[in-house]
Amino acid sequence: MRTLIISLLLVPALALAGEAATTYKWVDKDGKVHYSDSPPPEGQATEADLPPLITVPATPASSPPPAEPEPAAPRPYYQALRITAPANDQALWLNSGELGVSLAVTPVLRGNHAVVVFLDGKQAAGPTQQAQVTIPGVVRGTHVLTAVIVDAKGQILVRSPAVTVHVHKKSVTNPR
Numbered sequence: 001m002r003t004l005i006i007s008l009l010l011v012p013a014l015a016l017a018g019e020a021a022t023t024y025k026w027v028d029k030d031g032k033v034h035y036s037d038s039p040p041p042e043g044q045a046t047e048a049d050l051p052p053l054i055t056v057p058a059t060p061a062s063s064p065p066p067a068e069p070e071p072a073a074p075r076p077y078y079q080a081l082r083i084t085a086p087a088n089d090q091a092l093w094l095n096s097g098e099l100g101v102s103l104a105v106t107p108v109l110r111g112n113h114a115v116v117v118f119l120d121g122k123q124a125a126g127p128t129q130q131a132q133v134t135i136p137g138v139v140r141g142t143h144v145l146t147a148v149i150v151d152a153k154g155q156i157l158v159r160s161p162a163v164t165v166h167v168h169k170k171s172v173t174n175p176r
Helices: 002-018
Strands: 024-027 033-036 080-085 090-093 099-106 114-119 122-128 132-135 141-150 156-159 163-168
Touching (some): 080 141, 080 156, 099 141, 114 132, 122 132
Antiparallel strands (some): 114 122, 141 156
């Protein structure tokens, strides 16, 4: 019903739009040429001889072909990788400078996968198949440990949460 009413209201407007409107041309006192659908108040206009209006039908918009659905991401094999020792925020006395790190991997490590341990963002141990590693040359200070499991191509499969440790060493001022 609404469409019918709108159509009935638009028919007279379209009929009027189809009629050719008169276009006037005149030159003002400064020499500027003007065009308008109404004559100027001075009345010195002539009808402009304009070429016919060219209309081009709109081309329908083409929709892009449907995208192929992305393959489902493979489910990760490993459910968990975490550093079990040292504990997060643990203070350690390491006079030898060797830091032992223990890992828990669930499920067990596959044959072509390996563990890599990082100390302060730099590779410190691995790749290895062992769940316990020793990092040599750890200096006094606060450090962040992380571990990853990588496949044969070196792609990271899973990453452990970070563990912060505080390393202390004997010194002349603190001989403990």
